[in-house]
Amino acid sequence: MSALPKTMRAVVYRGAKDLRVETLPVPRIGASELLVKVAACGVCPTDIKKIEYGTVPPPRVFGHETAGTIVRVGARVRGFRAGERVALHHHVPCLDCHFCRHHAFAQCATYKRTGITAGFEPAGGGYAEYVRVLPFALPGVVKIPAKNSFEEGAMLEPVNTVLKAVRRLALQRGDVVLVAGQGPIGLMFTRLLQLEGAQVLATDLLNSRLKLARKFGARFTQNASRAKLSTHNSQLSTLVSRVTKHRGLDAAIIAVPSDAVALEAQSLLRGGGQLMLFAHTKRGDAFTLDPASVCVDEKDLLGSYSADFTLQREVARLVFSRKLDVRPLITHRFPLEKTADAIALASRPTEDSLKIVVSQD
Numbered sequence: 001m002s003a004l005p006k007t008m009r010a011v012v013y014r015g016a017k018d019l020r021v022e023t024l025p026v027p028r029i030g031a032s033e034l035l036v037k038v039a040a041c042g043v044c045p046t047d048i049k050k051i052e053y054g055t056v057p058p059p060r061v062f063g064h065e066t067a068g069t070i071v072r073v074g075a076r077v078r079g080f081r082a083g084e085r086v087a088l089h090h091h092v093p094c095l096d097c098h099f100c101r102h103h104a105f106a107q108c109a110t111y112k113r114t115g116i117t118a119g120f121e122p123a124g125g126g127y128a129e130y131v132r133v134l135p136f137a138l139p140g141v142v143k144i145p146a147k148n149s150f151e152e153g154a155m156l157e158p159v160n161t162v163l164k165a166v167r168r169l170a171l172q173r174g175d176v177v178l179v180a181g182q183g184p185i186g187l188m189f190t191r192l193l194q195l196e197g198a199q200v201l202a203t204d205l206l207n208s209r210l211k212l213a214r215k216f217g218a219r220f221t222q223n224a225s226r227a228k229l230s231t232h233n234s235q236l237s238t239l240v241s242r243v244t245k246h247r248g249l250d251a252a253i254i255a256v257p258s259d260a261v262a263l264e265a266q267s268l269l270r271g272g273g274q275l276m277l278f279a280h281t282k283r284g285d286a287f288t289l290d291p292a293s294v295c296v297d298e299k300d301l302l303g304s305y306s307a308d309f310t311l312q313r314e315v316a317r318l319v320f321s322r323k324l325d326v327r328p329l330i331t332h333r334f335p336l337e338k339t340a341d342a343i344a345l346a347s348r349p350t351e352d353s354l355k356i357v358v359s360q361d
């Protein structure tokens with residue numbers, strides 16, 4: 001076993017919009033824990049929000065889409081060896097409580113605890129050189145096959161959140177599903193829905209993303225330029241009418257935090273169709289919805305947040321077999337010291353930016 005350094009670099013959140021590169025002790029692990037040297041960590045919108053608005057108390061080390069190499073294994077841990085390449089999962093449910101029995105893992109108290117840390121209050125820790133995997137997070141550790149990269153491993157968590165949302169829908173083969181927003185998450189939706197046999201209608205403001213959406217399996221694409229959003233005879237409604245023979249969408253997934261987009265999509269659903277909110281994570285907003293569209297038209301309003309632990313194997317198979325090839329989604333890599341720049345770019349995407357990764361590989 002090679003000697004470990006005593007200290008490491010970590011990007012510490014010290015308050016709203018305040019990230020600092022600091023030197024921290026390398027975490028010490030207990031007998032039922034792992035120490036992992038981080039190789040790649042995806043930049044995730046939920047972390048960006050916490051950093052921008054300072055919604056949680058500092059100090060913390062964020063970063064939860066993490067993959068790396070095991071460097072220390074606690075004496076009581078079975079099934080893992082130093083040197084193995086792994087993807088980590090920071091939230092693992094107890095599988096035993098009232099919420100877990102109802103398959104509402106994201107509401108489980110154990111699940112809400114973060115099981116990976118680089119120090120301070122556990123917050124993922126992926127923006128550091130080493131992370132400690134706490135005992136209750138061990139069942140979420142997935143080995144990365146030799147042919148796959150650390151970056152592919154780091155994408156398991158976001159892909160899981162997307163597959164979970166897809167599984168909440170009652171889709172049949174051939175159904176027409178709108179995916180509004182073709183950022184990394186929207187593109188994952190497009191591909192997974194296509195694999196489930198749906199015909200995906202993808203929208204975005206950027207043509208570069210629509211082009212990629214085609215590659216990810218979108219059957220139809222439409223540039224949703226803002227001007228046309230509010231009008232009822234938008235190009236989108238014309239397209240929906242045409243491809244569904246005036247019936248309306250079977251489902252719509254809103255992967256952008258826009259109320260206008262959500263409301264337009266809801267109006268384009270067929271009776272009994274489903275609206276899935278996936279990006280409305282900021283609390284305190286309100287929009288007006290005609291309740292009769294839910295009661296009389298039987299349009300379901302659904303949300304999905306975070307991952308489903310029981311889907312992890314299936315997610316690993318999809319990503320590692322490259323049936324869902326996540327590699328084209330990763331457009332930018334930043335070194336650890338430049339994490340703040342990585343987050344700035346992720347929060348203001350450009351024409352050619354999709355998933356951004358902090359890389360130490």
Ligand SMILES: [Zn+2]
Nearest residue numbers: 044065157158
């Ligand atoms: Zn994430």
Ligand SMILES: [Zn+2]
Nearest residue numbers: 094097100108
């Ligand atoms: Zn539970």
